[in-house]
Amino acid sequence: MYEKLKSIREKFDSLTDRLADPEIHKDREKMISIGKERAKLEPIVNKFIELLNIDDNIRQAKELLSGDKDLAEMATNEIEELSPVQEKLLEEIKLLLVPKDPNDDKNIYLEIRAGTGGDEAGLFAGELYRMYQRYAEKMGWTFNTVDYNETGPNVIKEVIVEVSGDEVYGKLKFESGVHRVQRVPETETQGRVHTSAASVAILPMTEVEEVEIDPNDLKIDTYRSSGAGGQHVNKTDSAIRITHLPTNLVVTCQNERSQLKNKHSAMKILVSRLQEMEHQKASDKESKERKLQVGSGDRSAKIRTYNFPQGRMTDHRIGLTLYKLDSIMDGNISDIIEALIMEDKAEKLKSGV
Numbered sequence: 001m002y003e004k005l006k007s008i009r010e011k012f013d014s015l016t017d018r019l020a021d022p023e024i025h026k027d028r029e030k031m032i033s034i035g036k037e038r039a040k041l042e043p044i045v046n047k048f049i050e051l052l053n054i055d056d057n058i059r060q061a062k063e064l065l066s067g068d069k070d071l072a073e074m075a076t077n078e079i080e081e082l083s084p085v086q087e088k089l090l091e092e093i094k095l096l097l098v099p100k101d102p103n104d105d106k107n108i109y110l111e112i113r114a115g116t117g118g119d120e121a122g123l124f125a126g127e128l129y130r131m132y133q134r135y136a137e138k139m140g141w142t143f144n145t146v147d148y149n150e151t152g153p154n155v156i157k158e159v160i161v162e163v164s165g166d167e168v169y170g171k172l173k174f175e176s177g178v179h180r181v182q183r184v185p186e187t188e189t190q191g192r193v194h195t196s197a198a199s200v201a202i203l204p205m206t207e208v209e210e211v212e213i214d215p216n217d218l219k220i221d222t223y224r225s226s227g228a229g230g231q232h233v234n235k236t237d238s239a240i241r242i243t244h245l246p247t248n249l250v251v252t253c254q255n256e257r258s259q260l261k262n263k264h265s266a267m268k269i270l271v272s273r274l275q276e277m278e279h280q281k282a283s284d285k286e287s288k289e290r291k292l293q294v295g296s297g298d299r300s301a302k303i304r305t306y307n308f309p310q311g312r313m314t315d316h317r318i319g320l321t322l323y324k325l326d327s328i329m330d331g332n333i334s335d336i337i338e339a340l341i342m343e344d345k346a347e348k349l350k351s352g353v
Contacts (some may be wrong), residue, residue: 104170117196141165284343
């Protein structure tokens, strides 16, 4: 492992030197690309440097064990203190070296649908939509709503969002599944807690050109946008509905005024769903063996509960409970996301993936 780490450090130093070259600043795209590559290696290199310092301190302490009694005792204490730190660093580095999912750098389609619970489920779907929107803002991502269907003010039936930025899929891929809410609805007169649900799907974005689709397999309809969409819905005859006949997948898009733009967006969503279906088939066996069901898109699984009376959120896959629900609903979900990513890496390391 040390040889691999040395190689990574050499590459990191080389990239650092290239960024310091004034010539590279003349090519902005290349500079950004090198900067991103360097940034990915930096956490590993920092941990490696820290590990080398610990190794050196332990080596020096061991050299004192055969000398003066007092020095030997001090050296023994230092070794006892540093050894667990060394072990912890090695584990952290192993996690950082776990190969990345090739889709991690992709942009995504975020789909949220109200589940059981009537209007309360639709209100919760709307709150999830705002939670992810605020998280995207904090991450500096672009959050573009491509289809928005509500049955009343802030009561979402279904919404599809295009989220673009750095490592969007890598951060949000574990959000797929059923999100459950427990609280007393405003219409509840006897103060009883009700349980409702909304489903979330995270699809890595696939370009239309990447998938071959027979035009004869598509049924394309044009219609006027309907429903209480507010600012999200365009009221012209440019809404598009595409049905993929072999799978019966249906995609609608109604936010753009241009029929052509709506058709292009709908096609991108369709091919992303088709790719996800193929990926899910391929990963069924793996998903049964892995707690997080990584990449399986298992949307029937209850992954998380938001309990408003207790102010807590529980992620059932990793047993994580946080008592800061207001902050979470305001988009502060980094703690949850990082915990899921680390658990996934630990599982991959354990299974030798």
